[in-house]
Amino acid sequence: MRKRIAILGSTGSIGTTALRVIDGLNSSLVARDSSPGKEGKFEVVALSGHSNIKLLAEQVRRYRPKYVAVSDVDCVEEFRRLIEGLDVKVLAGAEGLTEIAELEQVDTVLAAVVGVAGLHAVLGAVRKGKRVAIANKEPLVIAGQLITAEAKKYGAELLPVDSEHSAIFQAMQAGRHEEVAKIILTTSGGPFRKANPAGIPNASIEQVLAHPVWRMGPKITVDSATMMNKALEIIEARWLFDVPAEKIEVMVHPESIVHSMVEFVDGSVIAQMGSPDMSLPIQYALTYPLRLPGSAKKLQLDRLKTLTFEKPNPQLFPAIEMGFEVAQKGGTAAAVFNAANEAAVEQFLAGRIKFGNIVELVRHCLDNCNVKSNTSLEELLEADAWAKKEVMECLKNHQLR
Numbered sequence: 001m002r003k004r005i006a007i008l009g010s011t012g013s014i015g016t017t018a019l020r021v022i023d024g025l026n027s028s029l030v031a032r033d034s035s036p037g038k039e040g041k042f043e044v045v046a047l048s049g050h051s052n053i054k055l056l057a058e059q060v061r062r063y064r065p066k067y068v069a070v071s072d073v074d075c076v077e078e079f080r081r082l083i084e085g086l087d088v089k090v091l092a093g094a095e096g097l098t099e100i101a102e103l104e105q106v107d108t109v110l111a112a113v114v115g116v117a118g119l120h121a122v123l124g125a126v127r128k129g130k131r132v133a134i135a136n137k138e139p140l141v142i143a144g145q146l147i148t149a150e151a152k153k154y155g156a157e158l159l160p161v162d163s164e165h166s167a168i169f170q171a172m173q174a175g176r177h178e179e180v181a182k183i184i185l186t187t188s189g190g191p192f193r194k195a196n197p198a199g200i201p202n203a204s205i206e207q208v209l210a211h212p213v214w215r216m217g218p219k220i221t222v223d224s225a226t227m228m229n230k231a232l233e234i235i236e237a238r239w240l241f242d243v244p245a246e247k248i249e250v251m252v253h254p255e256s257i258v259h260s261m262v263e264f265v266d267g268s269v270i271a272q273m274g275s276p277d278m279s280l281p282i283q284y285a286l287t288y289p290l291r292l293p294g295s296a297k298k299l300q301l302d303r304l305k306t307l308t309f310e311k312p313n314p315q316l317f318p319a320i321e322m323g324f325e326v327a328q329k330g331g332t333a334a335a336v337f338n339a340a341n342e343a344a345v346e347q348f349l350a351g352r353i354k355f356g357n358i359v360e361l362v363r364h365c366l367d368n369c370n371v372k373s374n375t376s377l378e379e380l381l382e383a384d385a386w387a388k389k390e391v392m393e394c395l396k397n398h399q400l401r
C-alpha cells in the first residue's frame with residue numbers, strides 16, 4: 001500500500017502530528033517487513049508551510065520531499081537560503097500550494113492549512129481525483145456542495161480528519177445511508193462550559209487559548225471557545241455525509257472520549273471512542289480501509305469512571321444555533337459566516353476586539369448579507385471578501401458593544 005503524500009500546512013499542529021504518524025507507520029511497516037533497511041511505504045513527496053520557514057527547512061532536511069511550497073511570498077527568499085544545496089523544488093505563494101496539491105507524483109493530499117487559504121488547493125486535489133484527507137474544514141464549510149460534487153465527478157476520495165467527522169465516518173460503516181436517523185456531534189464544551197455567562201465576553205486571550213482537552217493551532221482554539229468550531233462542524237458534516245441540518249444534533253461531552261455518534265432508524269447508536277489524540281483520525285484517513293498499529297494512547301476503560309452527555313446551553317453558546325441556521329440556508333450564507341469569523345478571530349488575536357465581539361460580528365454579517373443560492377466559486381469568494389470587509393467597517397465605525 002505505498003502512498004505518496006503531500007502535506008499542506010506541515011508546520012502546523014495537524015501537519016507536525018501527521019509527520020509523526022508517518023514516522024510511526026513507516027517504522028512499524030519496516031519492523032514487520034523482514035528485509036532491514038527497506039524503504040518506508042509512506043513517502044513524503046511534498047510539504048508546505050506559510051511563515052514558519054525555520055521549521056519547514058528542518059522538515060525538508062529530515063523528510064527530503066521533492067517539492068516544497070512556501071505560501072507566504074515574503075518568506076521564500078530566506079527559505080531558499082535555509083535549504084541551500086538540497087535537491088528540492090521550491091514553489092511560491094498560494095499558487096505553489098495548489099501546485100503541490102495537484103502533483104502527478106502524489107496520490108494522497110493531507111489538507112491541514114488553516115482557513116479559506118486552503119480552498120483552491122483542496123479543489124485542485126479533488127479535481128485530480130486524489131485521496132484528500134481533510135482537516136482544513138473551512139473550505140468544506142464555504143464550498144461543501146461544490147467540493148463534494150467535484151469529488152464524485154473526478155473520483156476523488158474525501159476522508160475526514162476532524163476527530164468528530166472521522167468518528168461519524170467510522171460509525172456510518174455500521175449501516176446504510178438511508179438508515180441514518182441522526183448524527184450526534186460531540187463537543188468538550190471548551191474552556192467556558194462552567195463559566196459565568198456575564199464574564200465570557202471579556203475573557204482574555206490567555207483564557208480563551210487554554211483549551212481543557214486539545215492542543216491545537218490558535219484559530220481553532222478560539223473557535224472552540226466561541227463554539228464557532230462546532231457550528232463549522234455542523235456544516236462540514238452536512239456536506240461530508242450528505243445529511244440535512246435537521247438530522248444533526250450537538251451534545252456536550254466533557255470527557256472527550258466519544259468523538260461522535262450515529263443513530264440509526266432502529267434506535268442503535270454507534271459511537272467511536274478513543275483517547276483525545278489527533279494521531280488516530282489522521283492515521284485512519286491515510287490508511288483507510290486498513291487499520292494499522294498506531295501511536296495513539298490506548299483507552300483504559302476501567303479508569304474512565306463516567307461518560308457524561310448534556311445538551312449545550314444556547315445562552316452560553318449562541319454560535320451553535322447559528323451553525324444550524326447557516327446549514328439550513330445554504331448558498332453563500334456559509335461563506336459569509338466563515339469569513340466573518342476568520343476576520344474577527346484575527347482581530348481578537350491581535351488584541352483589537354473583545355472575545356464577545358467575535359460572535360457579535362458574525363451575527364451582524366449574517367443579518368446584513370444577501371444570501372444567494374446555487375452559487376459559483378466566484379460568488380462564494382465574493383461573499384467571503386464582502387464579510388471580511390464588513391468586519392473591518394464595523395471596527396472602523398466603532399459599531400461594537
Ligand code: NDP
Nearest residue numbers: 009011012013014049050051052113114117135136216217
Ligand atoms: P495551525 O495554525 O497549527 O497550522 C496552520 C498551518 O497552515 C501551518 O502550517 C501554517 O503555516 C499554514 N498557514 C497559515 N496561514 C496560511 C496561508 N494563508 N496560506 C497557506 N498556509 C497557511 O492550525 P491547525 O493545524 O490547528 O489546524 C489546521 C486545520 O485543521 C484547521 O482548518 C483546523 O480547523 C483543522 N483542525 C485542526 C485540529 C487540531 O487538532 N489542530 C483538529 C481538527 C481540525 P506556518 O505555521 O508556517 O505559518
Ligand code: MG
Nearest residue numbers: 162163164233
Ligand atoms: Mg473537531
